[in-house]
Amino acid sequence: MTTSADPLNGKRLTARGVKTRARIVTAAADLMYVRGVAATTLDDVVAASGVSKSQLYHHFSGKDMLVRAVIDLTGERVIQRERDALGHVSTIAGLKRWRDQLVHNNALRHGAYGCALGSLASAVSDHDDVARLALEQLFAEWQGLLVDVFRRLQQTGVLPADAAIEPLATGLMGALQGGYMLAQTARDVTPMVTSIDMALKHIENLSVA
Amino acid sequence: MKAHFAQVLARETTSLGAVTDAADLAHWRRGLIEELMTPRSPYAKALRQGGDTRDRAVFLDQWRDLIAVALAPVVESGGGADDGADVQRTAVLILAAVHGGSILSRVAKDAQPLNAALDVALGPLLAPADAAPAWTGANGPLGNMEL
Numbered sequence: 001m002t003t004s005a006d007p008l009n010g011k012r013l014t015a016r017g018v019k020t021r022a023r024i025v026t027a028a029a030d031l032m033y034v035r036g037v038a039a040t041t042l043d044d045v046v047a048a049s050g051v052s053k054s055q056l057y058h059h060f061s062g063k064d065m066l067v068r069a070v071i072d073l074t075g076e077r078v079i080q081r082e083r084d085a086l087g088h089v090s091t092i093a094g095l096k097r098w099r100d101q102l103v104h105n106n107a108l109r110h111g112a113y114g115c116a117l118g119s120l121a122s123a124v125s126d127h128d129d130v131a132r133l134a135l136e137q138l139f140a141e142w143q144g145l146l147v148d149v150f151r152r153l154q155q156t157g158v159l160p161a162d163a164a165i166e167p168l169a170t171g172l173m174g175a176l177q178g179g180y181m182l183a184q185t186a187r188d189v190t191p192m193v194t195s196i197d198m199a200l201k202h203i204e205n206l207s208v209a
Numbered sequence: 210m211k212a213h214f215a216q217v218l219a220r221e222t223t224s225l226g227a228v229t230d231a232a233d234l235a236h237w238r239r240g241l242i243e244e245l246m247t248p249r250s251p252y253a254k255a256l257r258q259g260g261d262t263r264d265r266a267v268f269l270d271q272w273r274d275l276i277a278v279a280l281a282p283v284v285e286s287g288g289g290a291d292d293g294a295d296v297q298r299t300a301v302l303i304l305a306a307v308h309g310g311s312i313l314s315r316v317a318k319d320a321q322p323l324n325a326a327l328d329v330a331l332g333p334l335l336a337p338a339d340a341a342p343a344w345t346g347a348n349g350p351l352g353n354m355e356l
Contacts (some may be wrong), residue, residue: 118312122257125315126248135316167325170313174326175302178309182301185265194298195305199329 021059021069024049029070033116037067037123067124068131074116075138079145086145090152092204099196102176103189111183111192117142118177143169150203158207168203175199211261213251214268220251221272225279231335234283238327238335245311246320256311269304276300283334299330306330 013021027049031040042063046053060066085098106114113119117138124131146169153159176199179192224241228234244252255268277300284296310326 118309121312121316125312132316132318139313139316167321167328170322170325171306171310171327171329174306174309174313174322175329176309177312178305178307178326181308181312182269182305185262185269187262191301191305194301198298198302202329202333205333 017059020051020055024051024056024059024066025069025073028066029073029116032067032070032123033074033113033119037120042066064128064131067120067128068134071120071124071131071134071138074120075134075141078115078117079138079141082142082145086149089149090156092153092158092200092207095149095200095203099200103193103196106180106183106192107189110187111180111189112187114184115177115180118180122181139173143173146172159203160206163206168206172196172199172203211255211264211268213254214264216251217255218268218271218275221275225275228279229282230286231283234279234331235335237279238331241307242320242323242327245307245323246314253311256308273300273304276303280334299334303327303330 024045028040028045031044031048035044042053042056045066046056049056056066060069085101089095089098117135120131121135121139125135126132143166147165150159150163150165150168154161154163154165159165175195176192179195182191182195183189224237228237241252244250245256247253277296280296280299280303284299306326306329307323310323313322313326314320316322
């Protein structure tokens with residue numbers, strides 16, 4: 001029988017166990033994205049995933065453990081999406097297309113849900129250090145993709161060779177995450193657009209004339 | 210409106226009201242970072258998502274307007290070509306940088322991300338000595354050599 005280790009409690013899982021666990025985590029991730037972490041109960045997850053409560057407890061000792069699994073899944077999704085979107089960007093125009101895609105996706109819901117990763121960070125960073133460290137790692141990875149873009153911009157002479165690209169990537173991520181939050185409150189994607197555009201304008205202004 | 214929203218707006222009215230030039234703006238920024246990195250500060254509490262969205266929206270609109278009013282003389286004294294619309298847009302970026310930078314700083318347990326976000330948002334407005342900018346020599350000989 002195929003088994004694989006449960007990444008959280010080290011239990012060996014059967015193929016069926018892996019499937020059940022994935023169903024729980026996917027349902028929880030969707031609920032937490034739409035309602036927020038605090039407003040999602042384990043009963044909600046049981047109802048949405050169609051598993052029994054004892055099955056849920058077999059995989060997760062409590063909500064914190066489930067949230068950690070949601071962070072892993074959400075992180076995987078976001079990093080994959082961003083790797084696809086940023087992996088080959090080597091121009092300012094390419095960065096603007098990346099911005100268009102993020103805005104377009106967020107505008108479909110009038111910005112109501114924000115960034116899946118940013119919302120998790122907002123909800124758990126203060127009370128679960130394991131979750132916080134996982135999020136720190138994920139944001140570092142995402143920012144690393146932006147650093148790679150800036151490095152390519154340096155190689156083509158668009159950005160000056162001595163530009164401090166790591167703080168620049170962190171700053172752009174801050175503008176993006178803050179833009180998501182403002183859009184979420186305004187139920188309107190406009191402040192997100194403004195914030196990313198102004199940050200990109202600043203980066204463009206660093207360009208060697 | 211929530212108490213910490215009102216507290217932040219009252220303090221921002223005073224601190225942003227005192228801004229007349231880039232040095233004042235840099236001073237405001239230092240105080241702001243200190244507040245945001247203090248978990249019990251009304252600033253840190255006000256930035257936590259949650260609660261009534263309409264209250265939060267009103268709070269953010271008012272704070273943004275305070276920032277925009279404070280920016281206007283700094284932009285003018287800097288001889289910037291920015292017009293009123295750009296001041297409004299910069300105020301949105303600053304507010305976003307405050308929010309996004311704070312969450313990244315909470316995740317990292319370090320003020321650096323908040324600093325980096327505010328560098329991007331305020332950098333163009335602050336004199337190099339005040340801003341400690343995250344980049345150098347954009348127009349210097351090294352940069353030009355890359356052409």
